[in-house]
Amino acid sequence: MTLGALEQIQDETLTILSGLLVRGQHVALVDFPNHENSGDALIFLGQMRYLDKLGVHVDYIADGSRYNPEHLRALVPNGPILIQGGGNFGDRWEYMQALRERVISDFPDRDIIQLPQGIDFQDGTRLEQAQQVLGAHPSLTLLIRDHAGVERTRELFPTANVIFCPDMAFGYGEVSAGEAPLDAVVLRRNDSESLESTERFEMHPMERYVDLDWGLTGFRKALDKVMHVPGAVTKRIPALAVALYPIQRRAYMAIAENNVRQAVSILNRGRLVVTNRLHATVLAALMGKPVVAMDNANGKISAIIGDYLGRMPGVRYAPSIKEAEAAVDSYFN
Known part of the structure; x- marks a missing residue:
């Protein structure tokens, strides 16, 4: 049976995630979109539906104001840390980028997976700081939601595992x-x-x-x-x-x-x-x-x-x- 466009996108996403996560695994998810942007909420719910299909347990969720590394360790002592997908990987939305870099710095001993993002950096000190922080992490995966962005991300962050993955809002379904x-x-x-x-x-x-x-x-x-x-x-x-x-x-x-x-x-x-x-x-x-x-x-x-x-x-x-x-x-x- 030929799959429709939505099913193709969802299947591709699930295949990519299943190569990074294990059924039954316990994970944390940081940067909940605690604001009135319906698009970010759609991404969040799409992510949760994908993770549920994969049998992955999300045992800690926090927005930027409530993120606390000690609370995360208490609720998810082991396992990967996921960061919300969207369009704020770069220097345009500095608060979200600062949170991303803080999480990456706080957990050098854990696998960190940035869920699908679009990259939006200009050359300058903000990019240099991101390169220093992300480049120092030994187990960082960056999922990027467009092919052109994948190439730029690989150029800017050569030590990270950079993988194309469709935007996860499609996980919300029809x-x-x-x-x-x-x-x-x-x-x-x-x-x-x-x-x-x-x-x-x-x-x-x-x-x-x-x-x-x-x-x-x-x-x-x-x-x-x-x-x-x-x-x-x-x-x-x-x-x-x-x-x-x-x-x-x-x-x-x-x-x-x-x-x-x-x-x-x-x-x-x-x-x-x-x-x-x-x-x-x-x-x-x-x-x-x-x-x-x-x-x-x-x-x-x-x-x-x-x-x-x-x-x-x-x-x-x-x-x-x-x-x-x-x-x-x-x-x-």
Whole structure:
């Protein structure tokens, strides 16, 4: 039987992970995305589903504010340490990179696996520091989610084990989509990764659409605040962190699911999705929605579409705003 695009991506990922992890193994996972970025939450949940399929036990999860090496050792005395995948391996998002380097420095005696990332370093002191820290670790694996990034990572970090691996958001699997009340959802990022100038989309073929970005609102915003209570307690009283870990773990899972459900509800509003966010493109594809995707500042969307995301039905890449407008025109006309 011929596998579909999603099954191919998932099988390739599971094959790569099974070469690094052993069924029944106990691991730690650091850098939980404790913020309102639904794409990072989708990656986290995809990772957890892959690890569950492999029979790997995740016995410690922590975000950057609650990461504590002693707590990690108490809950996972042996075994690999995994670092959350995403798009923050580099000098653009310094807080996440600093956490990555801290974990690598804290555990020179453990296997460390960086789950699939995109690399985004400029030459300079920040890169030199990363090369020094990562180069000193004797057992570091860097999973990189696009082929061009693999080559650059091997050049910059020659002592690491660098392996191509698809973005792990695909591990979340297919998502049911409801009836869309609008023509389209335009979901665009407005941070340092945005490539957009002052030029804006002109959506003249569509009468009904919304233009927005990720973020929690209403009931889901209130629910998120409640789910952060265990983390606030353990941050204020670190001595309780190990004892309260089961509650904190459930809170992390609920926070991530809440973010993804918000994203699904946003994309469900349109028959077509137009976006410059990678994981809005991935989620739309998982929902079976047609999506027009434009690039971001570091080229990660075009790279991943070219490598494997473009195999998903309904995914169309537009190199410019004008070509995105033309793609929208062709969809509605």
